[in-house]
Amino acid sequence: MTPAKEECAGIVICAAYADGRRTGDIKLDDIPQLLRRDGAFVWLGLYEPDEALMQRVQQCFDLHDLAVEDAHKAHQRPKMEAYGDSLFIVLRTARWDDSAETAAYGETHVFLGHNYLVSVRHGASQTYRPARLASERQPQLLAHGPSFALYALMDFVVDNYFPVLSAYEDRLDELEADIFSGGADRDSTEEIYRLKRELVTLRRASLPLVDVCSDLMSLRVALVPDSIRPYFRDVLDHLKRINDTLDTMREMLATVLQVSLALASVRQNEVTKALAGWAAILAVPTVVFGLYGMNFDKMPELHWHYGYPAIVVATFLVCVWLYLRLKRTGWL
Amino acid sequence: MTPAKEECAGIVICAAYADGRRTGDIKLDDIPQLLRRDGAFVWLGLYEPDEALMQRVQQCFDLHDLAVEDAHKAHQRPKMEAYGDSLFIVLRTARWDDSAETAAYGETHVFLGHNYLVSVRHGASQTYRPARLASERQPQLLAHGPSFALYALMDFVVDNYFPVLSAYEDRLDELEADIFSGGADRDSTEEIYRLKRELVTLRRASLPLVDVCSDLMSLRVALVPDSIRPYFRDVLDHLKRINDTLDTMREMLATVLQVSLALASVRQNEVTKALAGWAAILAVPTVVFGLYGMNFDKMPELHWHYGYPAIVVATFLVCVWLYLRLKRTGWL
Amino acid sequence: MTPAKEECAGIVICAAYADGRRTGDIKLDDIPQLLRRDGAFVWLGLYEPDEALMQRVQQCFDLHDLAVEDAHKAHQRPKMEAYGDSLFIVLRTARWDDSAETAAYGETHVFLGHNYLVSVRHGASQTYRPARLASERQPQLLAHGPSFALYALMDFVVDNYFPVLSAYEDRLDELEADIFSGGADRDSTEEIYRLKRELVTLRRASLPLVDVCSDLMSLRVALVPDSIRPYFRDVLDHLKRINDTLDTMREMLATVLQVSLALASVRQNEVTKALAGWAAILAVPTVVFGLYGMNFDKMPELHWHYGYPAIVVATFLVCVWLYLRLKRTGWL
Amino acid sequence: MTPAKEECAGIVICAAYADGRRTGDIKLDDIPQLLRRDGAFVWLGLYEPDEALMQRVQQCFDLHDLAVEDAHKAHQRPKMEAYGDSLFIVLRTARWDDSAETAAYGETHVFLGHNYLVSVRHGASQTYRPARLASERQPQLLAHGPSFALYALMDFVVDNYFPVLSAYEDRLDELEADIFSGGADRDSTEEIYRLKRELVTLRRASLPLVDVCSDLMSLRVALVPDSIRPYFRDVLDHLKRINDTLDTMREMLATVLQVSLALASVRQNEVTKALAGWAAILAVPTVVFGLYGMNFDKMPELHWHYGYPAIVVATFLVCVWLYLRLKRTGWL
């Protein structure tokens, strides 16, 4: 018999449920016996288990080789696959990290049978304790089997996308404000790119789940009973809301990029006009002063008593007049 | 027994209908009794009800938990969900605010059973009184049950999109006029962005309703009788018109953005050409005046009697000739 | 009995047909009687009828309220709707106006039953006389009932799209020629936008008809007999040709816009290079003349006998050499 | 009886086949008699026939009016239409014209019955002789009827697209080389547009054939026997290859256009920087020479013995230093 200590390494929770109520924690060795009981199911939560543990779990629940192989490798795409009567589900979890101002992504693999749910967490995800407690608060639904536990898990995963999405929405709003106040610069352009990249990452986590939820709602096998299906539809509805928002943001971000290009063009026009305008104003003294710098013998103005101040003042006045004119026509 | 006063808080209307005619207002407590009668239905209109009221309504009509939960939260996406024999529908309402020159959006949740219609209004929507009166004017259709009342509501909601759409069309027309008369500037670029954003918002309100209407037309359950279906097809037709117009506007707006970029380029060319042209003209006196500012001992022109005026006049003539030439070749 | 005069207000034609041959004009009052005869049908053509006339027509043919309501309102989208055994079809008609160089759009609503065809014309459309005469020339087909009359109408409407399309193709060709000869300017950019807008309008008239024709070809009801279906396939084929051409033009127009942007960039490069080139050439005399305008005591060149002409000639030669070099490297 | 001479006008070939072998040329008048024989079929090839000939052919084979009407008009879109037991197929043929460096397009209309194949060539297409000889080399397949002859024709038409496609690929490669070596100029931009246009034309010829081939493979009618279907799948495979290549080229061409825009921007930057750099260098002598051109009484440098050469050399050195600095920082 394996001592409990050793088992603890990768096991977060291993609980037995009967008629929707938790009957207590059990050991891995007791699982096969429990699985034979009617109306009972096992909820096993693992966190980055080692290979030995996964082998024991595979034997306990008779999991398919390919699914277990996948569960070892990270960077799976979210998906659901049926192996005989059981399901293998890959979820990508997201957590908003306030200090780093980025989202951290993790992965969870779920094995679902008619009397067990095994979840395997990888990477920067949160514990599923809140989801478990929430589902235990509704024993009449949990009594329908582990599919309601799966709902609780998926609902928790999807709800954790919202803070990330909302942080991205804030960044898009800031970006807009920046671009329309200060114009498009190097930083805002880079921020557009980075935000785009992060939207794509979130989208790759959430979009495939739409198919997963739809399949869970319409599944022919008896794993998800009729009374639980509306709950998956609820998750699907949240996912659709997330993906709608992501699509909108993608579209707006593409428009922001084009708009920032247009604004850069407008700004370029303004700068060139200003350059041309000031060049025109400065051309006046340059030409006039050049004129009276010529060395002709007979240049009567040079000998006038007030010639110098008159010319300087006249030049100045012409410059002022030109300035005002250009100002009015929008060149300065 | 609850006094009528207290009830009034969130209740706008609570009327009983029999054979398509309104038989009078009733109290919440009398609803269960009325629901048992043949050919009768209840039309209950709520405005931002509190939780206590919603609970009582849920009990009266035996509404599903998930639907009632959704009805509490704002910012749902428009959708229709079937819970057993009843339907839960989310609509987004739009109202054009002339003073603020923007559209205000609200939300309405509708619960539809074979003998009741409960509408829950949130936010900046208008009262459904006109829709109710309109439907009461056609008792032969209202006699088919609450599905005709649902049509009246949806028709009213969709008809209220048209003024918003038409205001956006006006803004697009103005934008075009601005860009083709005055060229693309900062303001018009920002207006393109803002209009785009508002089109996206309206689209998110109206597009999902297309699916809702299609489903209502083809629904297998008996909630919408055959004779009422053409009315939902009529709403669908209006929605298609709105979405077609929105698509067209989106496409034209994208083209406006590209065109304004092209115009900015054209304008930039003109400005640079003007800059180059004037620089060329001003180079003439600069060079000539510089020439006669040199201090060589032997510069015969300097000693000519009319040297000074001759040079000035010659320079001026060359400038005029250059100006005319550049004007003709389109550089000025 | 209504006198013929009054009836004439909105009635263009009201003819009875039997076995594919026109048996004569009839009055509205005689229609119900005629509809009871086997193998006969009524072809009623209206032009902007008033409400009273429409009501009488509705009674004659027992038309659905919603369809008649639609037939009053302009700006419907092209569509086909079945009301019981009858069909309601909305067509957008186009007419190329050579003097105004734009297309004028109108609307036609058609009610089709197994023994009647009612067409209601609105706006700038042409009379359907040619279509009627063409269909009367094939009595063996017209004997199949009013569906062949519908074909004649739709064929006529669709054939009238071709001159409009062809005018747009000419404008696109001109646009191309303009842009590749003279470069993209303000006018060509505006023309791109305007053409785009008109393509979108034509597309909104013709694209929905594809669905209408497909439905008419595959319709389960007996309104369109087997032998007439290939004729609707022919109309469908024309529509597909129009929509293919429109798609191609849209794509080419988008490319024209991008190409004109690229050409503006190329042109901008040329202008800036010319500006830089001339500035370089003019810098030579400016610097040289400035050099000999200095007031140093000891500047030997100033005292040379041919100093002045030598310097001027040397400067001129340097300018010429620079000009030739810049010309060769493509900067001028 | 019509003399052979007259017939020849539009008839390229009129041959009878039995059990997959050509039994000899026949006259139009003998066709009806031959069509009555079992296992025999007629292969009739026409080139731009006049109306009289088409009428006789129509009578011989009992062709549908609409199909014959189409066969007269040019500029049909490629398509397949079933008229009763027979098929009407429109193909667009392409031929690469090496001297003109463009593709010439023609049209072929094919009527296929269970015992005849009539092909009508229009415009710049090649003779189908090679296709006919190739099919005659496989009598065991030709014995299945005229559908194998149709395969031979379509295979020939589709194989003639490849040289055109390959010529376009060469042009795209040249375009790339041009743009990345010399930068985007007026000519390359125009070439992008022209190539785009020609790709669209080829696409309009080849894309609709995908549907035609798919339909021929899956057709319920017995015109194409099971053993011939893989041959049409082979044509379909070639078409898919062509359309894949066209799609790739379209995408790359769009990218080329954007890249050429980006390169023009980069080039513009370089030119403006060069302009700014040289302006900075030339500002040095301008300012210095202006300084010593001032007429102050007390300017000690002017009276230094080596003042003039010292200043000139110092100015020159500053210019050189500035040149080297700007060179290093990439402004020149």
Place this chain on the structure above:
Amino acid sequence: MTPAKEECAGIVICAAYADGRRTGDIKLDDIPQLLRRDGAFVWLGLYEPDEALMQRVQQCFDLHDLAVEDAHKAHQRPKMEAYGDSLFIVLRTARWDDSAETAAYGETHVFLGHNYLVSVRHGASQTYRPARLASERQPQLLAHGPSFALYALMDFVVDNYFPVLSAYEDRLDELEADIFSGGADRDSTEEIYRLKRELVTLRRASLPLVDVCSDLMSLRVALVPDSIRPYFRDVLDHLKRINDTLDTMREMLATVLQVSLALASVRQNEVTKALAGWAAILAVPTVVFGLYGMNFDKMPELHWHYGYPAIVVATFLVCVWLYLRLKRTGWL
């Protein structure tokens, strides 16, 4: 009888399998005899075979003409075609060439029957030895017939796409870093184009395999037994991951191109502003020095004792002040 030597020319492996275990190498001539045995299958691996060999192979396995014809020609698109009971599959193989820093592509054609698998390698592909050994390590699965061998092959081919993909991802990361640090230049723009081209090539290799895998999973024929299907789903999952990544990279690359255009615009603004700023600063001494270069009789400043240094210092201070102001407002 053909001697073994001659056979070797194009044959890499020719092995017989029974009950999932390799029973030994055999000669081509022994194949027909072996194919008659129950539970046995032949695995024949060819590398660029000559025509004579292919003919013998065709006879051995009774392969279809069209498939063998395709197997001769290179540049097929990946596809699967059924010929009676057998399948013909075209795969494109990719190998990352570290020294050349590009991917080399080859082609493999596979013929699959219920008791044989023939693979024909062309071009720069790797040997399938590792795939064969891997499949031999699972005799219980190989016992299901050659479909598991096909899985091993496809899995090997698809796994070889990952290093290529990963090299492209590195290049995209480098590109991003380049553009955001140094700005978009000629090289980065060309690299964008080249990367785009290579992504398209990889996509054309991997995308059609999605359909091939889906078809293999759902195939009605008995070639792929139920227990092997999850393995093809695994390959499909890898392919989906590859295509998702390719789509993301395409999208990001398009954004990189737009962003680089925006950055070029920003940079252009900066350069023009710097040009304008320095021109403004240099205008001060130009104007002042021109002023005191005038030859008026009465210019009191010229006679001041400290006139010259005062003016020079004042001019310098104004320039410094202007420099600081322009620096603060972001023009320098």
